[in-house]
Amino acid sequence: MTRSEAVRSAAARLRRARLDAPELDARLLAQAAFGIDLAQLVARGPDPADPSELARLEEMLERRLRGEPIDRILGVREFWGMPFRLTPDTLSPRPDTETVVAAALEAIAPRRGPLSILDLGVGSGCLLLALLSERPDAWGLGVDRSPGAAAAARANAAALGLLQRASFLVGDWAAALERRFDLVVSNPPYIPRSEIARLAPEVARHDPLLALDGGADGLAAYATILQDAPRLLAEGGVLAMELGAGQSADVTGLAREAGFGTLGLADDLAGIPRAIVLSRA
Numbered sequence: 109m110t111r112s113e114a115v116r117s118a119a120a121r122l123r124r125a126r127l128d129a130p131e132l133d134a135r136l137l138a139q140a141a142f143g144i145d146l147a148q149l150v151a152r153g154p155d156p157a158d159p160s161e162l163a164r165l166e167e168m169l170e171r172r173l174r175g176e177p178i179d180r181i182l183g184v185r186e187f188w189g190m191p192f193r194l195t196p197d198t199l200s201p202r203p204d205t206e207t208v209v210a211a212a213l214e215a216i217a218p219r220r221g222p223l224s225i226l227d228l229g230v231g232s233g234c235l236l237l238a239l240l241s242e243r244p245d246a247w248g249l250g251v252d253r254s255p256g257a258a259a260a261a262r263a264n265a266a267a268l269g270l271l272q273r274a275s276f277l278v279g280d281w282a283a284a285l286e287r288r289f290d291l292v293v294s295n296p297p298y299i300p301r302s303e304i305a306r307l308a309p310e311v312a313r314h315d316p317l318l319a320l321d322g323g324a325d326g327l328a329a330y331a332t333i334l335q336d337a338p339r340l341l342a343e344g345g346v347l348a349m350e351l352g353a354g355q356s357a358d359v360t361g362l363a364r365e366a367g368f369g370t371l372g373l374a375d376d377l378a379g380i381p382r383a384i385v386l387s388r389a
């Protein structure tokens with residue numbers, strides 16, 4: 109069987125299983141299984157595939173047919189134009205979270221460095237590392253309760269050449285922190301606990317529970333972060349957080365109770381308020 113025939117056969121099986129984007133997934137799996145990029149896949153398409161390559165493709169294809177997300181199989185997800193390696197301890201970064209990056213960058217645009225950034229619940233490192241990539245005058249600290257996530261974020265920082273300006277800590281939100289930051293960002297777990305079992309299986313089975321579980325009402329992490337934020341923010345500092353769908357009024361209310369005013373709300377591409385930017389009222 110040639111490489112092209114293997115890709116076509118994989119796409120046909122994915123199509124029959126009614127999975128989204130069967131051609132794209134087949135090509136991405138083949139590139140990973142054969143260890144080549146798209147240009148090489150096209151150029152070497154007519155060559156016979158090696159049996160070990162076909163075995164690797166079959167193993168990946170079966171995982172996809174069982175409903176495992178493509179980024180989990182490939183072990184990498186693009187965010188803010190950069191590749192982030194995933195582990196079972198990291199949430200797979202979502203495009204919606206780029207709304208938080210854009211809103212935070214806008215909020216700190218007038219400020220000159222050196223800037224300090226804190227990312228609470230750093231996961232793969234996507235938020236903190238995207239911000240550091242845009243602001244060479246900034247350094248940052250990422251905190252996660254999951255040691256595996258903190259280690260993954262550190263590895264991503266190293267792979268992206270940002271480790272000199274980034275540190276990582278295992279901790280329970282900001283409990284162990286004593287210093288103040290110019291910008292605090294967070295994409296906290298915000299799914300109400302009772303809804304987790306009803307999430308799409310690709311999320312419920314493959315993203316870590318610690319990254320999803322927002323307590324009984326989905327707001328537990330926001331309440332803790334907002335309680336700590338006054339002692340974490342430097343003079344004129346801002347707090348930018350991701351919002352779950354339909355949570356903007358509740359989080360705005362919690363923020364007001366904690367002494368914060370809303371500088372801005374930013375919508376995601378679906379028009380849902382997805383990021384909130386706050387400062388001390």
Ligand SMILES: C[S@@+](CC[C@H](N)C(=O)[O-])C[C@H]1O[C@@H](n2cnc3c(N)ncnc32)[C@H](O)[C@@H]1O
Pocket residue numbers: 198199200201202205228229230231232233234235251252253254257279280281294295296297298318319320
């Ligand atoms: C929704 S994920 C966000 C991950 C990443 N920042 C992103 O945007 O893809 C929430 C993260 O918070 C972490 N987390 C949950 N509870 C925590 C706690 N008590 N203290 C610190 N981090 C926590 C989870 O391990 C997870 O990495």
